[in-house]
Structures are given as C-alpha cells and as structure tokens.
Amino acid sequence: MSAVPSQAFRSQSSSKVVVLPTRQDPKSGRHVIRWKDIQHCFKDVQYVIHNGLVVMFLTDDDWEDLIPLRIAHHPGSVLEVVLIDKSQSGSDSMAISLEAPSYHTHAADEPLMTPSSSQEVGSVARDVASLSIREAVGYQTHAVCPQDYTRATPTMSPPWTNDNMKHQEQLHQLQQQMQQMHRQMEEILGKIQQASQHVQGTQQQMKDDIDTTLQQTQTYIQQLEQRLEETRQREEALLTSQQQLYQLVEEVQQKVQRLDQEVQDSREATRESQHQTLQQQLNEGLEKIHQMEQQAHHSHEQCEQLQQQILEIEKVHQQRQEYLSLQDFDKFVYAQHCVQAVLAKPCPEPSNPRLFIILPAPTSAVDGEGRPCSLRFRLYFLCECGVHTMTKNCNTPHQVHLAQHCGYELDNQHGFIDKYGSYLLTMMYMVKYGARVKGLVVPPLLGLSYAIKDGEDQEHLKFIKKNIDRLVDDTITYLESAISIINSETSTITRMDISPSELVQLKSYVRIMNDERPIGDLWAISTREGHCAWICWNHLVELYETDFQRLKCIIFGAGGICQNNKVQLNITSDTATKQLFDTIGKVCGLQDIVNWKLLTNISLDLSGHSLVATSTSDIISSLSGLKSLSLDFGRFSMVADGISQAPVSGVVMEVPQLSNLTPNDIELIYQSHPVVLKILRASKIMDGARLVDIIQHSTRLRELHRKLFKAEANSHCAPLK
Template sequence: MNNDSGEPPSQAFRDPSILKVINIPAVTDPKTGRPIILWRDIQAVFKNADSIRNGESLVSFMIDENLEQAIPLRIAYHPGVVLDVLMETTTEQTISIGEAVRLSQIHSAGKEESKGHVDRLNQTVSTSAIADNTTDQSPKTIPEASQSSSMLTHNTLHNDSLNTIMSGQAIMNQNFELLKDEITKNKELQHQLQELQQQTSQQLLKKQEEILQVHQHNSQELLKKQNELQQLQEKQQHTSQQLLRKQDELLTKQEEMKQMQQRALERLINLHTSVQAVLTQTYELHEYPIPRLFVVLPKTVGFRDKFKSFLSDQFRLYFLCECGTHTMTEDSKIQHEIHLAKHEGYDLEQPTKFFERYGSYVLTLMNMIKYGVVVAGLVVPPLTSLKIVEGLDSAQKHFEDVMKNIAPLVNDAINFLQDIKSNNEDGTELATETTEFDQLEALEGADLRQLESYLKIKDQGRVLGNLYRIVTPEGHVKWVCLDHFKASYRESAIRQFRDIVQVNGGRFIEEKGRVEIKMSSNILAKQFYDAMIKARGVQELDITLEWDATMDDFRALSKAVTKANVIDLTIVGIHFKSPVLDVVNRGRRYDPILQLASNSRVQSLRLEGFDDFFTRISKSSLISAPKFRVFSMDLKATVKDKVFKSLNRFLGHCSSLATLEVRLDQEYPITMVASNILSKTHMIESLKISRGELFISAVVSNGMIDTVELAIEQLDDLHSNDLKFIKKDNLKRLTIYHNPLEADKLADLLRLTPVLSHLQIGYKDERRFSAPIVGIEVQDIIKMTAPETLSKFESLSIDYKRLSLTASFYQGQIQEMTIKIGRVDDLRFDDISFIQRSDFTQLVIEHTHKADDDRLGVILRHSPVLSYLHISRLEGPCLVKATTLDMKLQDIVNPITAETLDRNQSFFLNCRRLTLTASLSQGETQGMTMTIARLGDLTSDDLIFIRQGQITWMVIETIPRDSDGYHLDDILRHSPALRQFHIGFKVDHGLTIDTVPELKLQDLVKKATADSLSNLESLSIGYGRFTLTGKISQGKTQNMTMPIERLGSLTSDDLRQCQITWMAIETIPQESDVSRVADILRHGPILQQFHIRFMEERDLTIITTPELKPQDLVKMTTADSLSKLES
C-alpha cells in the first residue's frame, strides 16, 4: 500500500489456508519508474508460491518490448488490494487432508482414554470384591467406549465409583447388585460404541475417497481453466500487440492523411490562384480572335483512324461558353454557368507540340471543371453536378457519349497531362524546351492567335466552337454560345439590324459581332447608327464612308460607336476630299475620330485613306487615352515635320498603346520612322511598318527592338538605309518571295544577320508556280546556313516549282527535313543527286507513273532515315479507271517496306482508284487502311495485293452492286485481320447515278459477319436512305444503330436478319406507313431505343398525307413484341 511518509510502497499478500496478511516491499522499475514486486521476494515469504490471484483474476507476469516475460520475473504493483498467493498444492486440497488427519488423531486418542478408564474401573471393582470376601465372583470385562459422549459418561461413572469405594465397604456391598447391572449396561454400551466407531470409520474413509475424487476432478478442471486462461492471456497479448500495431498504423495513416489534406489544400489554393489568373485576365479585341477557354478530352467510342499518331487519335479539344453575370438579364430562365460549347470538338493537328505549349494551361482548366470555382462573376460548377455538359444535344451520339462519360474522361485527361508534366520534370520525354509547361498560367494574345494552327478544322468559315463574341459594359471580351448570346441581346433588335445591314449590301458576322458595310450617304448612315445602338451586338465595325464627310458626320459616327460599345473600329475614307460646306472646320475635321481613342470603349482604331489625318486635327482634341491599344494609319503626307509633331503628341497621350501599324510611301526611310516612334512611347509591344512590297514586324520591349521579321518581294527592294535597320542583330525571320538571282547578295545579307533563325524562299501560294523560277539552287542555300554563319538557325523553307523543302535545325545540324516533289519526272539530275545526299525524314510525292519506277527506287534506296512517305496520284475530282501507266500497288509498297527503310514509320499512297495508309516497324506493316472508291475499279493486281491479308481497316465509298458480290466475298475471305469495315461513307464524292441494283442490306451484313472475319470489331453501312452502324464480336452483331431519314424510303428487306437495338426516324410517319411501322416493330424484338423526331437542319418536303396520331405511335411501341424497349 502507498506510504504517505515517502517510504517505498508495499503490496499486501495472504495465504488463503491460514488467512494471514503479509506486506512485501515494492521496488522501482529503472525504465518506467513505476513500483513493481519481484517474484523472488514473494517466494522468499511463501516458499511454495505458484501464482498470484486478484479476486477471480490471475495476475500475469510483466512483459518487455519483445513481448517476452521480463527478467527478473515481476508483477505490477496493485495499490489498496490484497493479493492471494496460490501454492503448488491448492488450498482446497490442503484443507481437506489436514482436516482428515486431525479427525483421525482425535478418534485414536478418545479410544485409548476410554480404554484406560474402563481398565481402572475393572481393577477397582475387583479389589473391592476381594477385600469384602466376595465369593466366586469373577471380574467382568467392561466394553471400550469409542465416542466422546460415552467417555464422559464413563468418567462420571468412574468418579461415582471412586466415591462409593472411599465411602466404605458397606455402601459398596449394598450397591453391588446395582453395579452388576451397570456393568452389563456398560458392556452393551461399549458394544454399541464399537459398532458406531466402525460405521464412523467407514463413512470417514468413504468421505475421504469422495473428497480425494472431487479434489482430483477439481485439480483437472483447475488445470484446464489455467490452460484456457493462459491461452486467453496469450490471445489477449496477441490482440494487444495487433491493437498497438493498428494504432501505430492508424497514427501513420492519420499523419499521411493530414499531409495529403494539406497538400490537397495547397493544390486547391494554387488551382484557385491559377484559375483566377486565367478567368480574370482581360483581353483586348485584337488579342482575342478566338475563344480562350477550352479543355482536351479523350475520344469516346467511335470510328477512329488507328494509324495516325497516338495523341492525335486519342484526344479532342472542346471550347467552353464564357457565360456569367455579364449574360444575365432580369427575365433570364437559363443557367449562366460555364459549360461545354455545342460543338463536336476538334482533332489536334500537332498534338505533341500542342501539349508542350498549352499543357499547363489545359491542366489548369481541366482541374477547374473537375473541382469547380466561382471568381470574377463566372461560375464553374464542379464535375459532380454534371452541369458542365448541360444544354448539349444528347440526340447526337458524340454528345451522348461525352455526357455519359464526362467524369472518367476528365480524370483520364488530367492523369495524362500530369504524366507529361512528371516526364518533363524527370527529363525522360518531351525534353525539347518544355519548361513552359509549368510556367504558362494564362494565355497571351499571341498564344491565342496560334492556337487555331493546332486544330483540324472541318467547318471552315465558321467561328470555333459555334461561339459568339460579346463585349461586356466594362469593355471585356467574352465568347458565349447562341443561347447566352440571345440572352444578352434583344432578338428583335438584332433581327432589324441584320435587315438594315443586308439592305445596304453589308455583312453581319454575328458569331464575332463584326459588321462590314459601305454607306453612301449620311442619311442612310444615321439609320444604320440607330439600329446598331439598339442591337448592342457589334464589337467590330468596318465602315466605308462613300461621301465627302464633314466634321458633323464624323461626330455622328463617334457618338454611335460610343453608345453601341464598339471596341474595334476601321474607317475607310478613300473618297474623302475637302468638302466645301466644312471649310470652317477644315483644321479640326478629324477631331471626333481622334477623340474616340479616349472614350474608354474603342481599343483599336484603323484608318485607311486618311492621307492628311494629322494635318486636320487640333491640339485640343488630344486628351488622355488610357485604354487605347491598337492604332493603324497611313503616313503619305508631304509635310513630314508637321505630321511627325502631331503623331508624337498623339502617341504621348496613349499610355497603353501596344500595337502600332504604319504604312509609308516611298519617301519615308524606315530607320527614321522607327526611331521617332520608339522615342515617344515605351509601352508599345509590336511595331509594323510597310512600304510597297516590304513588310517589317518588330517585337518591342521597353522602347527597344527585340526581334524583327522581314518579308520582301525580292532583294532589290531593300534600300541602303534599310540595311542599317537590319544590321542591329535582331533579324530573326526572313522571307523572300522571289528566288534570289544572285547568290552573293543573299550570302552578304545572311552574314549581316547572325541571329537569323528562320529563312523562307519562294511562294507558298502554288498559283505563283505558273512561271518557271531560275535562281540559286537548293544545295547552295543550305550551304549558306552553315553553323559558322548562322549559329542560331532553326528552320529553312524553300519553295521551287519542281520541289519544296522544309528543314529544322539544332546547333547547326539538320534534325528533320521534308521534301515535297510535284512530279518525279520533273526532277533534274542535280535534284536527285541532292536528294540522295540529304538525310530527309519525310517525303511527299504528288504524282508518279510507271515510268518513274527507276527514279523512285533510287530515291528510296538512298533514304536510310526516311520515316514518312506520302504518294498521291490524284489527277482531279473525277474517278478514272486504272491505266497501264500506273504502277502496281505491290511495286510501290515493296520498296517502301524494304530493309533499307528500316526506320520508316508510316506511308500514304493515293492511286486514284484507292488509297492506302500503313504504319511500319522495322520494314514490316503493323496496321494498314485501304479506302476503295468503287469495287469495280479495282484491277486484278490490286486484288492480288489485298489477298495478302494485311488490311485491318477498309472503307468502300459506294454501296457495292449485285455484280460486285463475288469480288466482295473474295476480298473479305482473304482479310482475316480486318477489324473495321465501312461501306458508303464518302460524303464529298460525286457518285454516278447507275441503274445497276445494289446489294441488299442483309447480304452486306451477312458477308461482314462471316467466319473468316473473326477479328472484325465494327461495321458501318451508309445507304442514301439510312445508315447502319454496329459492333461485332466473334462474327456476331452486338449493337446495331439505324437512323432513318424517311420511313417510306425503307424496302421490305432492309430489316430482315438485322438485329437493331437503336432506331431513329427523322420525320413523323404518315398514315400510309402504318403497316410499315408495325412491320418494323414486329421484327425488332431486341429494340431498346426508338426515336421519332424532326431533324432541324433538314428541309422536309411538305406532304399532304396526314400523319399518324401520337396515341397510335405509342400503342405500336408498347406491343408485346417489344419486350426489351427501354425508351
């Protein structure tokens, strides 16, 4: 027990057999500092101590860190508790045996004492009888007593007898008869006592045996309980160890979770910061030609060209609608949260370079749509709400896939971009200048302008993503979808404005908010201005004033532009003279135009035909223009000093001017103009100067020119004064449209530009190839770009009539070279010799004939590093049958796949009647795609090549005829590797109208699911009246989709044996189609989705036949035969 005096505590123990409590002092554990009792101290007091028990619980020995019993053995200190010490022989057994021995001793003692008393009594009686002369009286034996009560009786009798003897002989004689009776009774009592003793002994022995048996049973039970207790203790120790281990793991996981949460919080903070930088960045109109918000998602299920590059094949870019508080109106009923634009997206043209340039920006936006953000009046819902895909047309299959799989698509894209980022950090992939991956947070204007070059655009002439450009009241540019565009502007006002623009011969591009118009009078101009102000949808205005406008006319234009919130203004004044009615205002005629720069709305102003602009403005019109960014004008006045003074004063008020474009006449030296401009403004970033056929574009920083790009028609257009401007070691890109005639002049120019990195010679426009060009040869130009001359040279582009060359350089060595040949027979001997010596990696041949076989073989044999080959022999839009001049397909393919081209990666062939695309590895074809115009156009040599069984993807552009059935069977039978098969999907192909019947749909499906095509995965057939698309697995169709233009266009055999699961009829069926609808549904037992709808983009023919009623259609679709119909 604890001691208040400060002495060591002691533990109370007791032996249950003697019930005596003994205190044993405790000692202090040196490791834990806690009191303990050593086992050897317990055994010193209790010699046979076996274990310690606290009530009903066994006290265990203490263990160490290895879960072994601590040495020396010890138990824990139990304050305020008396512990029981169990001996090696248990308490119950000790008590039972001791009691039995004690009873036996008492019994033996009683027996001896009783016998003594009886003997003494017999002796006394015998003596008395002799003394009294008693005759012939023999002493009788007194029975022995066995019980304590008998002994007491005998003692009392014995005392009485002694008293009687002592009282006298007389009394004893008198009572002798009585004594004889007592002796008789005593004998009987002794006999009874013996019998009782025997019974008691037997019972005692029996009881001892029972006690021994119970003790043995209890000992076994106790041992069993001890074993169970020991097992339970071991189990408890194991459980304790596991619990401790689990607690350690839990603590570790909690710490990791805390760190992960901290990292996630830091990532979210960084993400919010990056997204805020992106969303709050404002662009000027000239810097914002296309939408800025976009994401890149993996492609969903569809027909893919498996032989293009991996990245190009796997990803598609989607633009986002920038709706927000700026598109909200009081009665708006639509959501104003950023979402995917209603467009199918764009494939990537150069995916590797795209991700190198825009990867970090795309990763930021991908995380933005995954987690959501609210910033600067813009709301991006988190991906879990799926609002990012709201508003998409789910009826279009592509959007349906995107809507269903948006979450995994976003996660896959994020993982892919993070892998690229990790690889960049490790330096394992994309090691060529990819450090900007981590640096790019928001796009600059130049980045946006170059984005379009990375996209494969099919809908030329349309704005990217079907988005419309608007300008907020604060002057910020946003790109929104049509719904939010209509929500921002009044539809009726826009319609009226559109009519006025059309009546005046103008053009209104609503997607960009751009108007191009010519006004012939101020009256018509006033009507146009009023409509423009009401419409509020014009951001760019390009207006030509075709009358000699006065100051009042310019003032009216200025007011209209300000009220309509126009940002980009171009005014063409080629018809301006000196109006007679405006003589008074002649010196300040253009003041209203100049004041537009300071209205905080117009950010870009281009003036064409204002030759005397700076001589017709007053000093009072020059006020601060803090938001003015772009200015373009002509400098053709004769009074140079006055023009430069006015220009300098104007530039002094434009503190934010970023781009200045000046068009000079032949009298202005470029060096003087550039120096004068740069001395007056230090904020300018881009300076463009043109003079005749000479164009200079300079990048400026802090009033100093960083880089210059020069484009000239020919070297003779350069003046001696212009060379001073070029000699400043900043010319990076040079374009010469005509091939220089003198090599020395070009060499001298290249020596003056040591930092030149890009050189282009010749026209890109092939219409300029009409006349032959004579000049410096290709090999001579390449020599001029030697590293000792141009150490920083990066690219070279040369366009000749017979061939063109594009090459990239690194540290003076050619990295990649592409040669494009018009016709092989146009090549000269020097050209072939140059090609043989050149390590070009890509070769494009536009046309070749059988006569070119030898030259083509020579070129390919001397092209060891060729990785891409494209041969096209398309002579026009019309398909013509093969002639004997055409090379055989195998004659072209065999040289390509020869061992000399072991580094060749892919090739493309266009043989008029068919095209062939293949990827190669070590001279072996990996995947081959063949597009056939008509089966009937194939030659026997083509069929021999096809029978080699290397085709994996096949397209037949026209539906085969009945007469082509044999050829189709033969082709499919010898195409065991075919995986995708498409029929009738050449949209831009002029098909010949033929009366030959086509193969039936069920025949085509049957042929495509033959046993020989075990690897076929997908099938698509496009008839004029409908299309059929399906997946195939092991020769059986899995999912067949059929959109039908008109129900009446189907034949009776179209649906036989075709297991359709999804069907859409684009027009409402007529009453005359009731039997046909019933027949379709009756033969569609596995039909799961059935849609009847209008196609919005299709002009439907008006038919007077009444349509089926809705209840009739519903009744047909709920028939018993459509047990699997879902929607």
C-alpha cells in the first residue's frame, strides 16, 4: 500500500513545520489540502504563500471556488501561512472582520437546505465582507491557474506593508466598493423579500389544497361509512333469507320423504296389475308380428311380379329406342343430303337472303311444361359467312350463324308454311345437325352462335339464346306434322331448294316494322365464283376493308394520286388500261368495289369510232384516239331503306373507311346478279350504240359522260344516265 502524500506548512512567526496529509479529489484525481485542515492547525490563518505568491483556492469551470475550500498540493515545498496580526486589527479603520475567505455554499457531499431570510442575509453579508477584503488586498480572483491548479497573483507585499499614501487610496477604493456592495445587498434583500412573499403564497396555496383534500377525504369517509352501513343491512337481510331458506328446505325434505313412502306403497299395489297388462300386450304383439310376416311374404311375391313387368317394359322401351334411333339416323342422313344439295347450289338472285328459319315467338302462350301451345312463329335469317369472307389475320369466326336481328312476324303464317314448309324443314335440319359444304360450314345446334345487341331486341335475343335447343325441336316437330298433313306422308321432304320467284315473294309474308334497316341486317356480296352471298355487318366491314386496301395499292401502283381525300387516276395508254382492269378482275371482291365505288363517275374521251370488244378492258383499249380515263372514288347518297335503287344524281364525294360508317350509310343496290363485267365480256359490242345501251341498263353505273371530239368542231353530247 503506497504512502499518502503530505504537505508541509510553516508560520511566518515560527520556524516549526507542520505536515498535513493530502486528500485525493474523486473527480480530477489530484491531491489537494482542505482549508479546514489548515484552520485546525493554524486558527488565525489568513492566506498561504508559495515562493512569494498567494496560493489561491481551486475553482471550477465558472471560476467559482470549489466547496469545500481547498488548495493544490505542492510536493517538496513548504508553504508559508500568514496569520492575522491582532495588534494592528484595532488601528485599522475598516470595520470588516478578517476571517478566512469562505463561501457558505453547499458542498457536494452536504444536503441542500432551504435557509431562512435571516440566515441568507448573514451568509450574503459574510460573502460580501470576504469579497471586499480580497479586492482590498488586490487578489486577482479570475487569474489563469497554472498546471498545479493554484491561482497566482502578481508579486506584491501585503497592503499593510505599503506606505500611508497607498493605504489611503486603498481605503478610498474600499469605501467605494462598500457602497457598491451596499447597493447590491439592498437588491439582494429585495429579492429575498420577494422570495419570502412567494414562499408565503405557496404555503397559503398548499394550505388551501390540504384543506380541500381533507374535506374531500372526510366526504369520502362519510360515503364509505354509508356504504358500510348499507352492506351491514344487506348482510342482516341475507342472514334472514338464509334462515328462511333453511326452514323451507327442511319442509321440502319432509314432503319428499312422505311422497317416497306413498310411491313405494303404490308401486307394490300396482306392480301386479302392470305385470298382467304387459303380458297381455306381449301376446297381442306376437300375433301382430305373425300377421306382418304373412303380409311381407305376400308383398315379396308382388315385388317379384313388378320387377318382371319392369324388365319387360325396359326391353320394349329399348327396342323402341333402337327403332327410333334408326329412324333418326336415317332422317339425319337424308337431311344432310338435302342440306348439302341446297347449299351447293349457288344463289340465283340477290333480291333476298336464301338461308332462313322460323322459331316460336317468345310471346306465344305456353303450357304447363313450358312449350308453346299457340302457332305463332317468327322468321330469322342466317349469315352466309365462310371461306369467301375470310381475310388475312381475321379474328371473326366464319361459320354460318344467326343474324343479329330479332326476326320478323309473319302476316300469313298458314300460307307461309304451305309455300316454304319443306324448305324450312330442310333448314331446321341443317341448324339442328349441322352441315359442311365446300367453302361453307354450318355448326350443330350447340355451336350456333350469335351476338346480343343492346336496345329493344335484347330481351328477345336472350330468350332465343336460353331456349334455342327446345325452340328448334318444337319447330321441327310442328313442321313435320304440318308437312305430313299437306303431303299425306311423314318425314318426307318433297322439295329441297327454293326458286328465285319464291325468294322475291318472301317479303310479302313478312311484317317489316322498320324500313330503314336492311332485311335481316344482312348485306349481299359477290364471291370469287361470281355468286351472291348475304353476310352480316361485321363480316362485311372486315371483307371490304381488306379489298379496299388492295384496290388502293393497285391504283397507287398505276400512278394514282390522292388530293383532298379523293383519289384520281389518269390512264393515258391502252396497255396501262388493260393491265389495270385485268388486275382488278383477278382480285376477289374488288369487282364489287370497282362497280360500286369507282365507276360511279367515269369520264370518257372518245373519237367516235366503232367498237369491237369482248371485255371491259378491250372496250376501252379498242377506242381509237383515247385521250384519258379518269376513275374517281365516289359514293352516292342513298335513300334510307337500303333496298330501293333510286340514287340521288349529281352527288359525288370521297369514300371513308367502312369502319367509320354505319349500315345505313353504305350503298347496297342490287336488282340483278352483280356480274356487270361478265355481261360486258360475254357481249359482242359492234358499235357505240350497243355500248350506250349496256351502260344505260347497268345497275352499277350511275353517271357516264361521253365526249366526242371531231377535227372540224367540238360537240358535246348530253350525259347518259
């Protein structure tokens, strides 16, 4: 264990050296000497000197003396202790006690106590006196401490060693400082009074709070006493009820004992009679069981007879089903033959669609099984889409389907069945079983699809979609019965096709409510083979958009130009004319577009020579002196019904894409089979009069201007319409 460092002290008036042990500061770890330890050895100590300099008390970061007071350790040095000279204390004019400088503040290891006003005043007075003495002797209280944490002052002799002049100046300064300290003490006393008043107010508030708390406590105690009294009363009532309950239980137990005794007595009395009754019931039960066994044996015999009858009925039913299946198969084969014969035959006239069926009207009365009991039917058309409507990268199915139309009511249903019954039955077989012909596919009943449009037809089409299989079967049954009555034979189809005149007369049996819509919402087109087919709007748009793009490519390839949404082509040679028309004739579907859209406004510059040709291109190329041929994309404004052929002359405008048009905006005028170019190819045109006659009777050309130029003079012929 290491020795504790010590510090040597010696008084100026004595040569005796006093050694005091040091203390280690727990915060800084330095060795220090407490001022109280020095005062214990030197009672009249005033300050300590080391090498002529006053040793100052250690301070904190705010230059406040550390409590308790302490000085730094000076190892190997003897510090001189300056004592108070009592002989000179009476001659000094200062009325200040020269006690050791100390701050009456709380040390870190002493508890903090709140002093009274008088104690605070005394402490402040002592601090002021000590401060005055320090200023009087010229201490530098805020000098920078050396490395050993001690304060140093300039080397100077004590104030009482100077001459009288300096002493008087110091006294004068001390008086001024005393006055300043007096003012500070007055301010401090004022603050102390304010603090005292604040303490008194706080005490009064605390007293009021204590009184309020006491009052609330007394009220709470009273409430507890009341609750305690109520609890005591409830306990007394509970005890009373418990006693009454005990008495009641005793009475019940006594009654139960009496009842048990009575029951035991009655059991002994009735046991004999019950035994006799049970024996009698047992005998009756055995007799009933015997009767039930006899009945069960009889029922078993009846069940065997019924099973035998059921087997016989099932055998008969199976034979009948086999017979009916053979009949249905024969009917299916015969129907397929008839359907293929009808579909393979090209449509003779474009007046009306040739594929149509009838179905019971949804407003017809129904019986208990949901079947129509009245004979009201509606006419529905089918879209003839197939290979002829397919285009590249098409997404629309190309199978025969119901048109997007709610059907038509029949004005003369009986006459309609008489006239078209056999053909209708063939169409119904086609819808039920399906059919396949070159380029045309009819799916079976379950594959028959159609779209439900919004509007007034929505509920009707939903009914058709939900009951299509039952409606088709009911229609076939009705038609077979009607035809058997008419022809006096069953399931025999006498006619498989329909004549052009019958197609023309079809409208006379149909009640058309809206003349603005085309019949069945179908439009006629020409196939590659030159036949007529009626398709729905979706297939029409897809087909004509594709063909129209092909035609535009052909026109642009021949040197056509596009200005103001109008394409114009000028042909100046016979070779270019022949190539153009030959190319148009080879593309499927373009013939209709050329006749329908392009040849609506043709200007021909002729020289008046005779014509000998076998085709349209030959007609134009044979014209000697041909100047130019202009083909303009134009569209005629049509009447709203889509059926009439009356055009509005003089109206020629650009043709937008079909996807931007509505069905009522498209010109669909067909009086005869659309083979205008074929008619021209098959005719031998010998002169200009023959050409004029053909043009005048053409159903596609709407306006044709012929201009004759002669060498002598120009003459203009009236336009041919």
